[in-house]
Amino acid sequence: MHIHKYEKWWLVFGTGTLIVFLLIIGVSAFHAGTHPNNSKWTINYEKVNEIAPFDNPGVHKVEGKDWDYEVVLVASAFSYNPMEIEIPVGSTVRFIATTTDVVHGFEVAGTNINMMLEPGYVSEKITTVDKVGEYTVVCNEYCGTGHAMMYSTLKVVDSDDNSSH
Amino acid sequence: MTTAVTSKETVNKINSSNISFTKNNLSKVDKKDAKLSLAHIYVAFTALLLGGLAGLLQVFVRSGQFKLPFGIGYYQVLTVHGVLLGLILTTFFIMGFQFAAISRTAGAFSNTQRKLGWIGFWLMTIGTISAAVMVLLNEASVLYTFYAPLQAHWIFYLGLTLVVVGSWLECLAQAMRYAQWRRENKGQTSPLLTFMVVVNNLMWFVATLGVAAEVLFQLLPWSLGFVERIDVLLSRTLFWYFGHALVYFWLLPAYMIWYVVIPKVIGGKIFSDALSRLSFMLFLILSVPVGIHHQFTEPGIDGFWKFLQTVLTFFVVVPSLMTAFSMFATFELRGRELGGKGVLGWFKNLPWKDSRFLVPFIGMVAFIPGGAGGIVNASYQMNELIHNTIWVTGHFHLTVATAVVLTYFGAAYWLIPHLTGRKLTNKLNNYANVTGIMWAIGMFIMSGAMHIAGLLGAPRRSEFSTYGGSEQATEWISYQIAQAVGGTILFIAILLIIGVVVNLLWFAPKGEEEFPVGEVAEGAGKTPAILENFKVWGVILVALILIAYTIPIIDIIRNSPLGSVGYKFW
Amino acid sequence: MSNQKKSDDNLKGTLYATFGIGIVIIVVWALCFNLFIDRF
Numbered sequence: 001m002h003i004h005k006y007e008k009w010w011l012v013f014g015t016g017t018l019i020v021f022l023l024i025i026g027v028s029a030f031h032a033g034t035h036p037n038n039s040k041w042t043i044n045y046e047k048v049n050e051i052a053p054f055d056n057p058g059v060h061k062v063e064g065k066d067w068d069y070e071v072v073l074v075a076s077a078f079s080y081n082p083m084e085i086e087i088p089v090g091s092t093v094r095f096i097a098t099t100t101d102v103v104h105g106f107e108v109a110g111t112n113i114n115m116m117l118e119p120g121y122v123s124e125k126i127t128t129v130d131k132v133g134e135y136t137v138v139c140n141e142y143c144g145t146g147h148a149m150m151y152s153t154l155k156v157v158d159s160d161d162n163s164s165h
Numbered sequence: 166m167t168t169a170v171t172s173k174e175t176v177n178k179i180n181s182s183n184i185s186f187t188k189n190n191l192s193k194v195d196k197k198d199a200k201l202s203l204a205h206i207y208v209a210f211t212a213l214l215l216g217g218l219a220g221l222l223q224v225f226v227r228s229g230q231f232k233l234p235f236g237i238g239y240y241q242v243l244t245v246h247g248v249l250l251g252l253i254l255t256t257f258f259i260m261g262f263q264f265a266a267i268s269r270t271a272g273a274f275s276n277t278q279r280k281l282g283w284i285g286f287w288l289m290t291i292g293t294i295s296a297a298v299m300v301l302l303n304e305a306s307v308l309y310t311f312y313a314p315l316q317a318h319w320i321f322y323l324g325l326t327l328v329v330v331g332s333w334l335e336c337l338a339q340a341m342r343y344a345q346w347r348r349e350n351k352g353q354t355s356p357l358l359t360f361m362v363v364v365n366n367l368m369w370f371v372a373t374l375g376v377a378a379e380v381l382f383q384l385l386p387w388s389l390g391f392v393e394r395i396d397v398l399l400s401r402t403l404f405w406y407f408g409h410a411l412v413y414f415w416l417l418p419a420y421m422i423w424y425v426v427i428p429k430v431i432g433g434k435i436f437s438d439a440l441s442r443l444s445f446m447l448f449l450i451l452s453v454p455v456g457i458h459h460q461f462t463e464p465g466i467d468g469f470w471k472f473l474q475t476v477l478t479f480f481v482v483v484p485s486l487m488t489a490f491s492m493f494a495t496f497e498l499r500g501r502e503l504g505g506k507g508v509l510g511w512f513k514n515l516p517w518k519d520s521r522f523l524v525p526f527i528g529m530v531a532f533i534p535g536g537a538g539g540i541v542n543a544s545y546q547m548n549e550l551i552h553n554t555i556w557v558t559g560h561f562h563l564t565v566a567t568a569v570v571l572t573y574f575g576a577a578y579w580l581i582p583h584l585t586g587r588k589l590t591n592k593l594n595n596y597a598n599v600t601g602i603m604w605a606i607g608m609f610i611m612s613g614a615m616h617i618a619g620l621l622g623a624p625r626r627s628e629f630s631t632y633g634g635s636e637q638a639t640e641w642i643s644y645q646i647a648q649a650v651g652g653t654i655l656f657i658a659i660l661l662i663i664g665v666v667v668n669l670l671w672f673a674p675k676g677e678e679e680f681p682v683g684e685v686a687e688g689a690g691k692t693p694a695i696l697e698n699f700k701v702w703g704v705i706l707v708a709l710i711l712i713a714y715t716i717p718i719i720d721i722i723r724n725s726p727l728g729s730v731g732y733k734f735w
Numbered sequence: 736m737s738n739q740k741k742s743d744d745n746l747k748g749t750l751y752a753t754f755g756i757g758i759v760i761i762v763v764w765a766l767c768f769n770l771f772i773d774r775f
Contacts, residue, residue, distance in 0.1 A: 001439040002690040006750040007490045013757055014486040018479045018540075021764060025545050029472060034546045038471065039464040042726035077734050102314050102732050103397065105553055109622025109637050112549040112774045114462055118397055119314060120726025121464035127775050136635040140553035140624035142308055144315065144734025145238065148630035489756055493749035501745060509748045533756055537763040544764070547771045620770070 037115035041122040048074060048100045057081045066092070067126055073097040075104040075117050078146030080137060086155045092128045105140035108154050116141060129156045194265045194680060195273030199584040201282050202268075203670075205261025206581060208290060209254050210666050216249030217659035224611070224652030227645045229629045239628040240306040240735055247309040248300065248325075250566070251411075253293050256328065258573050259418045260285075260335045263362045265580060266421065267339050269680045270356035271346040278338045278345075285334030292327025295320050306735040308626065310408065311384065313400045316731025319388040326380050329373050336366035354692045357438055358425045358682060364445040365417040367699070371706065372410030372453050379403035387731060394728030398465045399721050405456035406714065413452040413481075415565050417445065419572035422525060423492055426576065428683035430521045433499030435683040436491040442696040444484035444491075450706045451481035454713030461548040465724065470717045471545060477713060478543040485536060492529060498686070520589070520597035521681070524575030527601045528568040531608065535563035538616070553626075556619020559612040567608050571601060574662055579678050581669040588676035589669065596665050603658035611651025618644035 003011075028034045048054045053072045059082070060070045068091040074081045076099060087093055097106050099117040106123065107114045110133075115123045139150035194202065219242045225231040226239050233239060264282060268274060274282065298320075299305040305321035307313075343363045346355055379400050387395045424441045428434055435441065457474040460466055500511025516522050538560045541547055551557060578597045582589050589597070619625075623641035632638040695701065 001443070001693055002437075003440070004490075004494070004744065004746060006746050006753075007440075007487070007494075009750065010490050010753045010757075011483070011486060013754065015483060017757060017761060018482055021540065021544060022476060022479055024768065025475070025547065026472065029468065029546050035468045036462045036471075036546050036549050037464055038466065038468040040467075040724060041464070042724060044727050045729070046727065077732075102729075102734060103312060105624065107553065107622065107624065110774070112546075112771060114549040114552045116460075116463045116553075118401075118464060119729045120397065123464045129775050131775060134636065136622070136632050136637045138622070138624050138627075138632060140627070142240065142243075142312060142315075142626040144732070145240065146734070147240070147626070148624075148628040148632075151630075151632040151635070153633075153635070486753075490749060490753050493752045494744075494746050497746055497748045498744060500748075508751060511748060533759055534763070537760045540760060541764055541767045544768075547767060550767060550771050550774070 037123045037125055039122055039124040041124070042120055043098055043122055045098070045100060045119040048098055053096060054098060059085055059087065065094075067094045069093045071095045071097075073106065073152070074100060075106065075139065075150070076100040077102060077104075077144050078139075078150045080139075080150060080152040082152065084153050084155065085137075086157055087129050089132045089156050089158060090128065090130060092126065095125045095127075096122060097124075098122045102143045103141050104143050104150070105138070107138050107140040109136045109138055111135060114140070129154075132156050132158055192269075192680070194268045194584060197279060198264055198268035198274050201274075201279060201286065202261045202265040203581075203584050204283075204286055205257045205264070206577065206584075206666075206670075208293070209257040209261060210577075210663060212249040212253040212257065212293075213659060214663050216246050216254060217656055219243070219246035219249065221652055221656040224645075224649040227627075227629050228649035229642055229645065230649075238303060238306060238735060240308070240626075241300060241303055243626060244300050244306050244308050245297075248296065251309055252325070252328065254570070255415045255565070256332055257289065258577075259365075259414070260289075260332060262418055262573070262576060262580065263339055263365070264335070265584065265680070266358045266362055267342050269358070270682060271342055271359040274338065274342050275345070278341050281334050281338040281341070285331040285338065288331030288334065289328045290331075292324040292329075292331060294324070295327070296324030299324065303735070311379075311400070311404060313384065313387075313395050313397055314729035314732050315735075316388055316733060319385055322380050322384045322388060326377070326385075329377060333370060333373070336370055339363065339366055354438070354694075355697060357435070357441060357685075358421060360442060360697065361417065361421045361425070361445050363699075364449050365414060365421075367703075368410060368417070368449050368452050369414045371710070372407045372414065375403045375406030375456075376408075379407075394730055396721070396725050397729050398463065399718070399725070401460065401463065402457070402466070402714075402718065402721060405459040406453065407456070408459060409456045410452040412561070412565060413448055415569045417448060419525075419528065419569045420445070420448075420488060422572050422576050423488065423529065425683050426681050427492070427522060427525060428495045428499075429681035430519060431496065431499050431516055433495050433502070433683070434686035436494045436498070436686060437690075438685045439690060439692040439696060440487055440491060442692060444487045446696060446702050447484040447487075448481065449702055450709055451477060451484075453706070454709045455481060457713070457717065458543050458545075458548075461545060462552045465721060466717055467720065470713070474713055475543060475545045477709070479540070482536070482540065485532075518594075518598065520594045520601065521575055521579050523598050524578065524601035525572040527605045528571035528575070531563045531567035531571070531605070535560060535568055539564065551619050553624060554619035555615045555623045555625045558625045559615025559619060562608060562612045562615065567604065567612075571604055574600065577666060578669070579681065581666060582673060582676075582678035583680045585670055585673075586675055587669060587673040587678065589678055590673060593665055593668055593673060596661060600658050600662045600665065603654055603661065607651045607654030607658060609651070611648045611655065614644040614647035614651065618648075 057072045104117045135154040137152035299318045305317035307315045307317045386392045455478040458478045500514040503514040505511025505514040618641045
């Protein structure tokens with residue numbers, strides 16, 4: 001089988017590019033920790049509202065952990081609890097979310113917070129919210145007629161002492 | 166032209182003259198096979214019309230200016246659109262084209278083989294109708310990706326199972342014709358087009374095992390009430406094991422047309438038989454063990470396995486890189502033969518007014534941004550940028566809904582008259598060109614708007630919503646209006662396509678239209694036999710699947726939470 | 736010898752075109768990666 005000289009160049013260039021991409025995302029994921037949601041935490045999805053931390057959804061300031069806030073969120077057809085999340089800019093936040101019924105999405109529009117919520121699993125994402133703004137949280141996985149009515153709001157605010165929420 | 170001829174090449178020449186001799190005998194699709202092929206074409210283009218109409222309604226609803234009448238649900242229409250265009254148009258066109266392709270290049274089907282094909286066709290058609298009835302009765306608004314624990318009527322699942330089982334019978338008929346050719350022509354390289362069909366079918370068979378397992382062992386018993394609960398993550402994993410190979414099942418027939426038909430249409434040669442076969446074998450082994458790249462943001466699957474499938478997904482780009490080179494090389498060699506000068510001067514010598522070339526060519530161009538976007542989607546954590554946003558919809562409207570379907574349409578414009586004994590007249594050819602250009606314009610607007618809105622966060626598979634008057638959602642709406650404009654242009658293009666197809670089926674003047682099959686460029690090396698050794702490639706395929714999927718699936722089953730009961734939230 | 740001929744085919748345009756595709760891919764990917772890094 002004969003391969004034209006230029007085709008060899010092209011395949012080396014193309015494959016080389018792909019390998020460079022893989023190295024960049026590999027290092028970024030496994031060294032810098034930018035993995036997407038890979039949580040292994042399971043839960044009885046029918047009893048979510050009785051099981052901690054989901055018995056108390058909302059924003060919680062925490063001490064002595066690698067993050068400053070925990071946002072506990074419960075999705076069910078067709079709403080999120082809480083409807084509003086307020087976090088001071090620059091805080092590191094652990095988002096913890098699950099569903100009480102079908103599969104839902106948890107996407108904070110315009111950010112990298114984007115994960116699937118599946119019955120029986122808790123999804124997690126840790127990130128530092130470093131830009132002030134009002135972000136719409138949308139359900140991005142089809143869940144039924146009211147799918148597009150499901151939303152919440154993430155407010156990243158300026159003041160530092162707004163943690164009483 | 167070469168003067169020195171080695172003994173090896175003599176053999177090669179004899180082989181190729183043999184092949185071209187056979188080809189002369191086989192310049193037409195057998196009449197009975199043509200009927201079988203045409204039956205598929207009817208269903209495919211009916212699906213295009215209805216599915217296209219559903220698409221038009223969707224972009225209207227999403228513009229916020231229009232509400233569906235008669236209590237029809239948005240997600241019902243979305244299910245119609247996805248099932249008819251993603252599954253029915255594609256599968257039926259592919260099978261119709263493949264029957265014709267084999268009959269043309271390997272010879273007419275035997276009566277047994279053809280009967281098998283007809284049984285497959287009717288199973289697929291009955292399956293389509295029963296699934297469609299359930300969707301219309303609003304018993305199955307679960308989208309074609311199923312989305313358990315949303316639970317459709319069992320007839321919906323059964324109907325789609327019949328579509329898959331029917332396609333297996335058709336694949337079997339085609340494989341039998343290939344095996345017969347191999348028996349009758351021992352030691353020879355099989356006709357390229359027939360070989361490609363068999364590779365595509367084998368890939369399809371291996372991929373559909375995943376969805377078959379999901380439907381038979383999970384969805385059907387659960388929707389019939391035999392079992393109460395279902396393992397949702399397992400069902401999704403089985404679906405995507407199939408779901409990504411599905412897109413290659415759509416793509417490979419387009420590649421067949423690019424590799425084999427287009428060179429003949431432009432009057433050139435196939436750049437390399439061996440490299441075409443190699444790229445198909447690479448698709449065979451790499452199309453399946455990559456499905457987890459649809460599940461990057463899902464819980465319950467370890468990052469290591471997600472990343473492993475990222476790597477495999479990147480490898481499956483390589484055969485497309487090879488294809489890009491082959492296409493340009495075929496074009497350049499032909500353009501230079503016609504007197505094209507300079508580095509790119511040959512470009513204008515291509516037959517731009519020939520719809521058999523122009524329409525698929527527009528598809529090829531769309532595959533460049535489509536492929537680039539696909540690499541972004543597959544880049545593991547970068548998937549968070551766009552997962553389930555309308556960017557993804559924009560992406561596959563460039564790949565499957567432009568690159569692939571424009572190639573199908575470009576092929577239909579010669580395949581249908583070839584099968585019906587009519588001519589693609591100049592006038593019809595001009596209309597056909599207009600369909601391609603309108604498609605390009607409509608899709609540029611629609612898909613472009615989808616890509617941008619997706620990066621801004623607009624979710625896919627969602628009805629019109631202002632999300633409580635949020636500022637971000639307001640931003641998305643202007644792009645949704647652009648999508649409606651693009652979608653409308655696309656729908657007009659579909660009407661025009663249907664017009665051309667109807668003419669080619671029943672009204673165009675009688676005559677002979679060629680089924681173009683390219684020949685290999687002179688001096689292209691002999692094809693190594695290893696490229697046709699299905700045992701070797703089959704073993705690699707199975708090994709890769711086992712490596713990529715065994716541990717993730719064991720993990721999913723071992724750590725599975727309480728299963729889910731069914732919900733009907735529509 | 737025919738192989739020799741193959742390599743002599745003038746495929747400069749193809750070389751430019753394919754590398755052009757490669758550059759499109761790199762630019763799109765780099766822009767998206769940059770966006771990914773930029774967002775929280």
